[in-house]
Amino acid sequence: MSSEQIKSYFNSLEAELEHCIKIAREAKMRSADPTPHPEILLAKDLAERVESLVGIEGVAQRIRELESQMPREEAALHIGLDFAEGRIGKKSKLDSVEGAIRTAVAMLTEGIVAAPIEGIARVGLGKNDDGTDYLKIY
Incomplete structure (x- = not known):
């Protein structure tokens, strides 16, 4: 794999992660969950x-x-x-x-x-x- 392919792969992982976090935030806002946001810290x-x-x-x-x-x-x-x-x-x-x-x-x-x-x-x-x-x- 070229470095561009690897970079593209990691960018797609990051984009998918952001999408999942957005879904989790929306779900937590609609529920009776005690925290209004995902507890996992991204770093x-x-x-x-x-x-x-x-x-x-x-x-x-x-x-x-x-x-x-x-x-x-x-x-x-x-x-x-x-x-x-x-x-x-x-x-x-x-x-x-x-x-x-x-x-x-x-x-x-x-x-x-x-x-x-x-x-x-x-x-x-x-x-x-x-x-x-x-x-x-x-």
Whole structure:
């Protein structure tokens, strides 16, 4: 098969998928379904899946950059540094830690399991006897 045939094949798959999603949306609107839209998130790659799953804007682009330079496991660690240094998820310290953990877990599980969202109930900080903080993951 030529590259044009392969491209055409994937374009037809994408068009058919969009058609099926449109039908699913219409069916959900007409029924008593609790959600008015299909629950499945569409994504073209892991980076997009992770960003949709964790809901943190800018993560997809950074994942692509990191994965072009290093293995996924290493990239997951570097994402944590990006959160810690404020390049991603510019929020409170605790929110940044939680975002880093959820994003790294999503990357390592390829964004296809519920672990990053449902497997981590919440993240908190505790105090050691010497007054330093420690991380609590529930």
